[in-house]
Amino acid sequence: MRRLALLIIPGVILAVAPITRPDIPVRILEYVKSGPPAEASLIAVGDIMLSRTVAKKMHQYGPDYPFASTTAFIQSGDIAFGNLETPITPGDDVQPMEMTFRADPEAAQALKDAGFDVLSLANNHTPNFGEEGLRDTLSYLDEAGLSHAGAGMNSKQAHEPAFLTVQGITFAFLAYNDHDVVPVSYEAGEGRAGTAFMRIEDMTAAVQAAKAAADIVIVSMHSGIEYEPIPDESQVAFAHAAIDAGAEMVIGHHPHAVQTMEVYKGKYIFYSLGNFVFDQMFSRETREGLVLKVNFAKEGLSGIEYHPVLIEDYAQPRFLEGEAAQAVIERLGVDRGL
Template identity: 40%
Template sequence: MVLSRSEAHQRQKRQRSQRTRKLLVVNLALLVLIGILAVVYVVQRQDNGSKLDVSGNGNPTPTQGAAGDEGTNGLPQSGNSSAGNGGNAAGTGNVNEGTPQEQAGSGSADGDDGSAGDGAADSEGPDGQAPDSSGNGAAQTNANADTEEGQGGNAGTPQDSPGDAAAVTGDGDEDQVNLSFTGDILLAASVEKLMLKNGFDYPYAKVLPYLQLSDVTAANLETPVTLRGTPAPNKQYVYKASPDALPALIDSGVDVVNLANNHTLDQGEEGLLDTIEYLNKAKLPNMGAGINDAEAFKPVIKEANGIRIAYLGLTRVVPVGSWKADKNHPGLAETYDPTRAVAAIKKAKADADIVVVMVHWGTELMDMPNADQTRLGHAYIDAGADLVIGSHPHLLEGFESYKGKWIAYSLGNFVFSGMPDKRTADTGVLDAACTAAGKCSLKLHPMRAVQSQPALLEGEEAAALLKRISGISIHAAIDAQGHVLSKE
């Protein structure tokens, strides 16, 4: 039986998880054995020490022993390790980005559907300029286990080992699932030129461990995948990606993609249907769009470690009303009015242990959530969502702790064309260790993209980025190791 890339990747993830669990069992068994041997040793020393010298007064006196010098405490050692050097990002020299768009529209900015009650037009911003050349891909890791909300653990440097979301809870309970998330991934325009020159795996080369080691990794796919279609009229940035880019995306570790955003119909309904067909053929689960509204609002359900996770895709950025899915035509799962989204969340909660909402919303190039984001984020959690993961502003926005649940307002650009605002190069991978009851602990791995290739930050650059995001978070803060802590 020939496995698809997605199936092979899932099998590899399961095998890694099984090996980790087996290693844990072996370590625990060794610790128990060491403890038993230590007890036996102490008892024998005491027995030997109880052989008595008979003094002249007839009182027994024990012989002198050297007890207490065993030097073994039975505790596991911290085991610091280095992940090696991820490579310095090639930040010198500008990439010839070409024109800002694949297909030139009328030059008007992409905007929300005015009929939906949002009058502010969103502009994509020129993507024809190279990003900031700063950034360092070197990754120094630390294998020490983190504890609940980052307290009490020897966290080491800000760059703890990738995929260590499992350690965030610190309780050693296997009844949890490790999830990872990225921001927007664009596979067209200048990114496509870089991939054609350097290989389709180029964008992910320096961050593979952060995408591959979790149980499920999800991203927002910011482009239609099609070889045909009609470019959307009156739209400044219109994209189209080749299906040849999908195998490398799957091999990178991405398991689920959200299609609910303002570019999925850049090539019309024909492009949308092609996108879904190509993703389905590649066995890459997708949500947020469909042949009708029922399919668009249908969640993707993944299972890991016996825990079911439902992923819903939503967007509050719809260029024109016809992009919205309804019972009669294809489109996106929109959330201007949260009624349909709330119903979908409640239904998903009945079918899964954890509900993740991935939503495209907010104002571009703003690092603070607007009123609609906070209103909708709260409504999703009130309806039963356990995690809300946002995208669209092109910037990292802060986190909010709300009723014991988490909202990540925007994970920014992950793989995207360069933009003039240097902040758009700041990005990261968010890890979430979640129990079956929906309690999640978060950790942000700070990164910076250079020429559309994200790489881990370290030292002062990492600290500065984490501090900035912490400062704009709501009822939450981020420590020096990237743990997101509740301040409710």
């Protein structure tokens, strides 16, 4: 059982004292807004890569192997979201050092069984196998009952939000890919399959339209410099524009390391959650990631839990505890703007 030590002052921002006994996992909970209890929870994770050595582990131990230690928690949320960094399409095995990723068709159901509901496809690997690979990916995800955003068979599809309604709250998910980290051909166009590129004017219009139909708009961006702990100017500019347009939260991926976060105009921006499932075992930073559990009322965000993970055996994230967990959380920045 996970426990927290909390000091909650009505009408005032939180104070938190994590329990540090070694037999109890450390979890940090922030109450950032007074008012009624949250009505729906969103769990968000970082990059999910189900190819190369991860695929080998899935063949060896079963398709659920990457999620064995986290499924119960992922399933505890009303909605679970992540960045799927792998097209799902039949084909040959991808070798450990290759940069063109592919996951077996059974991966879609494994993601669903793990508790995921909606995935970003706006990244530098979804189009690795061209139009056919993207079509397969969309088909397998649809068949498994998984919503997705950020890619499609044309520009209109790629820019459409994924809508999910839980506990009476409607969420809209929009996802975008930085044109600086992918080939130009990866952008969806009229009659061309691909991903939604990060263009502030287009994103602003999409957020405003989604906000008219949803209570909560979440924007995902695939951007930044790999392995860097600090966001770059393009990440900051795009995230700020998303909040200005009406997004409730921005969630970033791609750097493969947890980056600092920001509270901008009262809204949370997580520039990078790091890796969730990946075979990058070459550094502590690439093995670590951050899982968020965010509570929402219709009026907006009401609380956040931070759950650091560490990837073991090239494929399987496990929750960190004690000082190791605290060290990851501190990377978000001492001053979170509260």
